[in-house]
Amino acid sequence: MGVGSFFTSKLDEAIGWARKYSIFQYPFVTACCGMEYMATACSHYDVDRFGAGLPRFSPRQADVLFVVGTISHKMAPVLKRIYDQMTEPKWVVAFGVCTCTGGFYDNYATVQGIDTIIPVDVYIPGCPPRPESVLDGLMKLQDKIAAQVQRY
Amino acid sequence: MLDEVRAVFGGAVVETHEHRGDATVVIERRALTELLAVCRSRGALAFDVLMDLTAVDCSKFPGREDGPRFEVVYHLYSLTHNHRLRVKVRVDEDDAVVPTAVPLWPIANWLEREVWDMFGIRFDGHPDLKRLLLYEEFVGHPLRKDYPINRRQPLIGPAH
DSSP: OOHHHHHHHHHHHHHHHHHHTOOOEEEEEOSTHHHHHHHHHSTTTOGGGGTOOOOOSSGGGOSEEEEESOOBTTTHHHHHHHHHHSOSSOEEEEESHHHHHOTTOOSSSBOSOGGGTSOOSEEEOSSSOOHHHHHHHHHHHHHHHHHOOOOO | OHHHHHHHHGGGEEEEEEETTEEEEEEOGGGHHHHHHHHHHOTTTOOOEEEEEEEEEOTTSTTOTTSOSEEEEEEEEETTTTEEEEEEEEEOSTTOEEEOOTTTOTTHHHHHHHHHHHHOOEEETOSSOOOSSSOTTOOSOTTSTTSOTTOOOOOOSTTO
């Protein structure tokens, strides 16, 4: 085993570890799931324990896009533009069943899952999801961030 | 109130009914604008608020399948007299046009745009009849009973 390859893999781990505890999220809140998002963010469940306690209300400063709530066809281009404005590395969390599949809004107005518009890293189902499931999803995202191989 | 309407528009009144103070008049389209104008301006009626303007697709309504397909419904309210009136006008599918009420109540502008958006009923004389809630690329009118409940619209926006 060469010295270089050993060194690179350790750097990946160090960067992954740093990134997973410094999640700057952009909450794209469109519907009732926002209430559960707020509950998760507040002191009782305290999302700050996972280093994700500081939402950035500009996509240009954010790492993780939280899509919270129903996305209508009319909103779809806005979501797409927000996603495009985020800088790499970036991740997307689909928060609630509406963003995962469209939920029970099987109708003319609703996008049937945001993965038809943008790539999604973690799906958190539920209508709305309990804060526990949100934290579980966040921890899964942390694992994914930590395990990510960096491209230099 | 209904007597007064019948007295003025006798021939054009299709039917009227009243249930617990809830008065309804069905009027022919040719007399609609005049009826609304009278409702708005005549002192004893003085309907200064257009509470709602909507439509009904009767194509699957039991007993009404063969009649005119759409019903445009106006809900009028008078602040002066604290009374209400519901005005209905029936239109066919191939001739789904109703004269506009915008000169009488400016709020009719958006309400008529919504009815055009959802039912595809045109309003003759409307200043800017375009979709209100849906987007320009939308195909069809989703509150029509023959709009398939699970029809998928193409995605809109940049780079799809």
